[in-house]
Amino acid sequence: MEVEEFLNKYSQGLRDFTGINLTEANLSGINLSGANLTEANLSISNLSGANLSQVNFTQAKLNVARLSGANLTQANLSGAILNVANLARADLREADLFQAAMIRTELIRAELSGANLSEANLTGADLGEARLRLANLRGANLSEANLRGTSLTGANLQQANLHGAELSRADLSGTDLRGAELRQANLGMANLTGADLRGANLRWADLSGVNLRWANLSEAKLSGANLSGADLSNANLMNTSLVHTDLSQANLIQVDWIGADLTGANLTGAKLYAVSRFGIKTEGINCEWVDLSPEGDRSQIYRLSAEEASRFFHQTSPTIRIIIDASLDQEANFALAETYYQIYKEYSSFNRPASIEVSERRTTITLRIDNDGQLFISAYLAVCPFENSKIIQENISSIMRIVQERAEEYLLLESEKTELEKITNHVNQINKNIKKIKLDKYLSKNISKSEFFKAPAQVTLTNSSEQALNIYQDSNFGKRFVINNSWENLPERVSDTKSTLPPINLIFDFLRNSYL
Template sequence: MEVEEFLNKYSQGVRDFTGVNLTEANLSGVNLSGANLSQANLSISNLSGANLSQVNLNQAKLNVARLSGANLTQANLSAAILNVANLARADLREADLFQAAMIRTELIRAELSSANLSEANLTGADLGEARLRLANLRGANLSEANLRGTSLTGANLQQANLHGAELSRADLSGTDLRGAELRQANLGMANLTGADLRGANLRWADLSGVNLRWANLSEAKLSGANLSGADLSNANLMNTSLVHTDLSQANLIQVDWIGADLTGANLTGAKLYAVSRFGLKTEGINCEWVDLSPDGDRSQIYRLSAEEARRFFHQTSPTIRIIIDASLDQEANFALAATYYQISQEYPSFIRPASIEVGERRTTLNLRIDSDAQLFINAYLAASPFDNGKKVQENILSILQIVQEESEEYLLLESEKMELEKITNHINQTLKNIKKIKPGKYLSKNISKLDFFKAPTQITLTNSSEQALNVYQDFNFGKRFVVNNIWENLQNRIPDTKLALPPINLIFDFLKNSYL
């Protein structure tokens, strides 16, 4: 059909042009809104600036067509062939491009917000600075595509193939990239805040300087990736593969990465404040120094030898163990849980419930925490429900005060000055925090009437280097069955005095190996 005839029919109200052949036609600037051009052949045609809103181009051929600046809002381009077409600055909002062929198509600065590009083939396409906000690209092939500076906020890229794609400085905040293929992709300086990358393949990808705050990278594969200078604060890296990954000077503040594989990774200069350092695979890790300052401002730099780095990234969690010389009953269990719940509402470091082992004669509470720095204050809180809790707390305060008073005498060597400053700063802050605590306000009703909480206790702290420190043991602990199995007689015969404090050298060794 000739162009003139085609345009005359359209002007007369005809809209169905299924299968029409308009190859090499010049239709620039024309209005074809609402026309049915399904299966039409428009290859090499000029449609630049044309109004094609709500046009049906299902299975149409548009190879090498010029559509720059065209209006294709809500157009149906499903299964259309647009290979090497020019769609620069075209408006494709809410357009349907399901399974469209767009190999090496030019879409520079195109508007594709809320468009459906699921399963589309965009291999080698140029989408530089395009807008794809809330677009559906599930299962799309974007391998080797250019998406530099592209806005993909909230887009669906589940299972998409972005192998070798250029995504530097792209905005991918809030995008769904679950299971996406991103091998060797360049994401340098991209914004991936809050993105969902669970199970994504990012092997050998360039993520230098990328913003991954609050992103979910659990089970993702990042082996060999470059994350130098990246911001991963508060990100989820649980069970993530980071083998030989470059994390030098990356911000990992409050990251959750239990189960991550860091074998051979480079963490020199990483910001690691409030980061759990257990449950990790760290063989062959490279880490010359780390930043443990709360704001990542390098105010607390710690240099590590190879051996110190190995111990720094340990595989055990700090634990508070309380052994009670009585068997736990249901009423006491309820009161204990209620008390610890009240404490956790004010102290987030106490949020994990205690694991409880109940025997015929004794009960063992194990409270696992995320940081060595919280051991003393959490032990102080954990002792609150027990009758000898005040004595436990007095012991803890005495231990901390001894460190304050005798630290300079104990650490005289030049090489230990950094350890001295680290320990004393932590102790001073812990004492300050403890003085604000009012343990009595957390106690569950009737707790003082229950026999379980009157029983003798033993409290031991174990740091992340698996060193133990016994902070309290009741003099009557373990002696309940000594005198004819009569507990009352034993109470009358043995005074309730507290155990002597641990030797100062044991206290300092415990603190030095806690990496506070």
Template sequence: MDVTEILNQYAAGVKDFSGANLVEANLSGVNLSGVNLTEADLSIANLSGANLSGANLTRAKLNVARLRGANLTNANLTEANLNVANLIRADLGGAQLTQASLVKAELIRAQLSGANLTEANLSSADLREAALRKANLRNANLSEAHLRGAILTESNLEGANLHSANLTRADLRGSNMIDTELKQANLNCANLQGADLRGANLRWTDLRGVNLCWTNLSDAKLTGANLRGADLSNANLVNASLVYADLTQARLIHADWLGADITGATLTGAKLHAVSRVGLKTQGIICEWVDLSPDGDESEIFHISTEEGTQSFFHETLPTVRIIVNAPLDLRANMLLATIYYQIHLKYPILKQTPSIEIGIRKTTLTFRGNNPELFILAYLAILPFKDAAVTRQNTIALVNKFKAPELKTWEIADPKYIIQFTTDPELLKVIGNLSSEIHFFEAPTQTAIANSNNHSLTVYDHPAFGKPLMKRR
């Protein structure tokens, strides 16, 4: 069946040409929308500019075919062979390409948004500046593929193989990259903001200047990765492996890397404001200085001159606020305490975590975790349910007023006025008063102490009767 016969039959309403032999056929610019070419052989055929929207090309052979600018929207190309095919600027939006083979295919500036490429083979394919928004590439093979400048926002790349792929300046914001293979890939200046990279393999990957803000990299493997100048602000790096990674000048402000392994890593010039340094593996790290300024503008440099100093700096304690109440916590008081802290959280979200509670025979210890700049405010908010709240606040203001520059630096207080001028909503105080009134636990003497990340501790308030026999119940 030749091209003329197919076109005549198609014009007469026939659309089923499954198994047709159209090797080297010239079908450029033709309209074959909705055609059935299941298992047809279109190898080396010219389909440039053709309209194949909604076509059924299941298991069709399109090796080395010319499909430049072709319309393949919503086409079914399941298990089709498009190896070395020319699909430059082709529109494959919403197309079904499950298990399709596109080895070394040319897809420069192709439209693949919403396409299903599950388990497709795109090894060494050229996808420069291609649009793959919300595309499904789960378990696809993209090893050594060229994706420079490609748009993959909110795409699904879970379990995909991108070994040695070029993703320079690619846009991967909000993409699902759980367990994705990215070993030795080039992601220089790519945008992965908000992407999910849990458990991903990024060993020896080029991540220079990459945007990883709010990215989930927990349990990710970043051994030997080049993260020079990368932005990891607010990233989740819990239990990540950064062994021998280069984090020179990397921005880690507000990042969470509890339990991360940074053995042998380079951190000179890293921006570490509000970053906990608890539970890290740090043997052999290289770090001459770090930037602790809130904005990462190098206005607050901390120099580290010795290996001992490096180990000391990266093995800090967890900043805490501790309130010891001179009374055991009973069930009723526990229920009211949770209710009160929830009410405080609604008004002041800075109190975002429940305290750990240790109950003894005569005392109850409430421990709140925070970061250094928040400690004084957390101390005041945490004491609000108790009768000692007013005097604790007075002591807090008095202490901060006395602080000189060295003390302010120790406690990482950038603006003392923020703490001094901190006020509590009268309506909130009224709610707390109604809940805690006539409950013995909240009237008991208290002791409030804070400890920062360098284990500097300070008692904010200690009731004169603290530690003495319990007050009689009303």
């Protein structure tokens, strides 16, 4: 059919042109909205600037076709062949491109928001600065494609193949990249805030300067990847492979990476405030210095020798252990859980439920902490339900005060001057946080009624180097076992009005081998 005849029939209201052959036709700027061009052959045709909205191009051939600036909103291009076609600045919003062939297709600055490109073949395609917000690219082949500066906010790229793709400065915030293939992809300076990369393959990818805040990278493979200067604050890196990964000067503040493999990784200059240093593999890491300042502003730089770096990353979880000389009953158990829940709602760092072991004579309450830096603060909160809480809390404050006052006395060597600065900064931060804590509202009626919370207690902190520090022990602790296992038969029992502090040298050893 000739072009003129085709256009006349369309103008007369005919819309079904299934299988029509319009190769090399000049149809630029025309209106063909709503036409049915299923299995049509439009290869090498000129459709630039045409109105093709809601056109059915199912299984159509559009190889090397010129569609720049065309309106293809809600068009059906499923199974269409668009290899080497020119779709620069075309409007493809909500278009259906399921399983379309678009090898080396030009889509520069094209609008594809909400489009369905699932299982499409976009190998080597140029999507530079295109808009693919909320687009469906599940299982699409984008290997070697150019997506530089492309907007993919909220897009579905699950199981997509992006091997060797150019994604520098792309916006992938909130994108679903679960199980995606991103080997050797260039994501330098890209925005992946809140992206879901669970199980993604990012081996040898360039992620330098990338924004991965709050991203989920659990079970992802990042071996050999370049993450230098990347922002991974609050990211999930649980069980992630980071073998020989470059994390130099990366922001890892409050990252969760339990189970991660950092064998041979470079962590020099990384920001590691509030990061757990246990439960990770760190054999052969390179870490000459780290930034432990809360804001990552290098105000607390710590230099590490190879031996110190090895000790810095620990393998055990810091704990608070509270032993009570009484068996926990149901009423006390409920009151304890309620109080700890109320504390958690106000202080998110108090985020792990207590582990409780109950025997006929004693109860052991164990709280596991994310890092050593939270031990004293968490202990200050954990003792809140107990009758002698004020004494225990005063012990913690006294320990901090003594460290400040006598630090120089116990750190006389020239080599220990940096230790003095570390301890002073840490103690200042603890004191500052303690002053902000308000505990009265956590004391419930159930606690005041229960005898369990009045029983003598012992409180011990254990840092991630497995070093213990007993910060409180009631003078009556253990005595009821001597006389008939009953407090009523122990008339000399009195509440502590003061408590003995641990020796100052033990306190400093504990601080040296924990958070600092």
